[in-house]
Amino acid sequence: MGEESAGQRLDNFLLRELKGVPKTHVYRIIRSGEVRVNKGRAAADTRVHAGDVVRLPPVRTSEAAAAKAELAVPAREFPVLLEDEHLLAVDKPAGVAVHGGSGVSFGVIEQLRRARPAARMLELVHRLDRETSGILLVAKRRSALLALQEQFRQRETGKTYLALVAGAWPASKKVIDVPLHKYLQADGERRVRVVGKDDPDGMRSITLVKVAHRMTLAEAGALVDGGVFTLLEVTIKTGRTHQIRVHLASQGHPIAGDDKYGRFELNKGLQKLGLKRMFLHAWRLQFDHPATGERVELLAPLPPELKKFCDHAAAPSPPL
Structure with missing residues (x-):
């Protein structure tokens, strides 16, 4: 090696x-x-x-x-949030894998390499689930890759997501400190579940939750009590697979549109109301620049399809 x-x-x-x-x-x-x-x-x-x-x-x-x-890999650029000679930060759309593998022929990184054949190096610093949109870091130098990955390992980055969950999340519930265990299903698909604190296979996982906004979608009243949803700012202190999705679902408030850990009937109903993807977005990322040491904060606004759904839910009822 x-x-x-x-x-x-x-x-x-x-x-x-x-x-x-x-x-x-x-x-x-x-x-x-x-x-x-x-x-x-x-x-x-x-x-x-x-x-x-x-x-x-x-x-x-x-x-x-x-x-x-x-x-066979199509060249594709993605919306750029920051770029210099050391790194590239893009706003990844939902539905696009970050890399090929496990049934996916190609992802963001392969498409970027195809679009930038002169680039000496393009490597993923971290990952996002295929159905999660938002900030994705790509290193353009080996030194930047190693420095940024070390920050992620040492939990020196700040990663905050926006997630819409079913029901009224209690404002007092601010910390989820529940171990997670990753396993494979019979078909080879990876899944994650919460386990007890004394489980030898459990990995400590910490998620911080802040209520950003509550909204009511009257048309969803039959799917969720009162048609109430809560938009959360979720900061992960550990980066476990599917951590946010499993932690929120374990508290009785699954992410809207989550086809792995959510509620099938709820998701089916929300699709008819315009939400055709999981409502999880990598919104804010803070890290130290690998070359200058300067603290960087990146923000990726909600994509149009999620903002439209929120605006619809928050819109006042039309007069009778």
Whole structure:
């Protein structure tokens, strides 16, 4: 393992090294335990370091297949919130994966690389769920990647989301400190659940919640008591998979439109009322610039489809 790969996630490292190997196959051999790092089993999010020994099962590569796959990726730019020679911050739309893999041919990072063939390096600093919109950081230098990822690991960043939940969230409920456990379903899909504080598989997970606004959607009265929804500012102190979604749902207030941890009938009804996606948006991100050390705060406004739904819910009833 060379210095140029230090700090990368294992899956990203393999996807870049194994040109021509289908992404689904790469994730399959990781999940099955056939990929070993320093003789031990490793997960997709394991970080590789200079000097690590990565062992793989025999795989077939094809330069022709790799070239064909690369050509199939459409070039695409995304709304830029900040860019300099060290990093790029974009406003990711909902419905777009951050990278290819697990049934997705390509994501934001592959499309950016295709749109910027002269870029020396473009690497994801962190991730967002496919259905979550908002701020996504991309490093343009290895030094920036390592510095920013270290800030995320040390919880030195400030990550605040906007989430619309069903029901009236109690203003006194400001902290959720409940362990989470990640597991795979029979079909291989990853899921997360809350567990007890003494569960050996539980990972401590802390979410801070602040009520931003309460609104009533009269047409949803049959779906939610009183048709009441609450817009929350949610700050995560730990970055667990699906943390916000599972934590909010565990308190009896699932995110509107969440197809994994939400309520099916509620989501179905909200689709008819105009909400066709999960209402979770990475709104604010604070971090120290990797080169200058200056504290940076980025804001991504609510996308039009979410703002329209909020405006509709907050609009006064028409006169009789």
